[in-house]
Amino acid sequence: MPKRKAPVAIARSIPTIIWHLLGDPASRYQDLGVDFHTRRIDTARKTREHIRQLQALGFTVILEPAA
Numbered sequence: 001m002p003k004r005k006a007p008v009a010i011a012r013s014i015p016t017i018i019w020h021l022l023g024d025p026a027s028r029y030q031d032l033g034v035d036f037h038t039r040r041i042d043t044a045r046k047t048r049e050h051i052r053q054l055q056a057l058g059f060t061v062i063l064e065p066a067a
Helices: 002-023 036-040 043-056
Strands: none
Touching: none
16 A cells, blocks of 8 residues: 555645646746755754764764865
């Protein structure tokens, strides 16, 4: 069953998007760009989360800038 979750979710979201675009004449489609998710990554938050996970596993974490 898990293999069918993604196609069903996409199949459901497409008509929802069309419904909203047709229902509001003022709305316009705006492509977010190829790097949308890359730009949204909060590196400080990701770093804190990884440090916290490593410390929970019993590691001591010392960060040094990459050369």
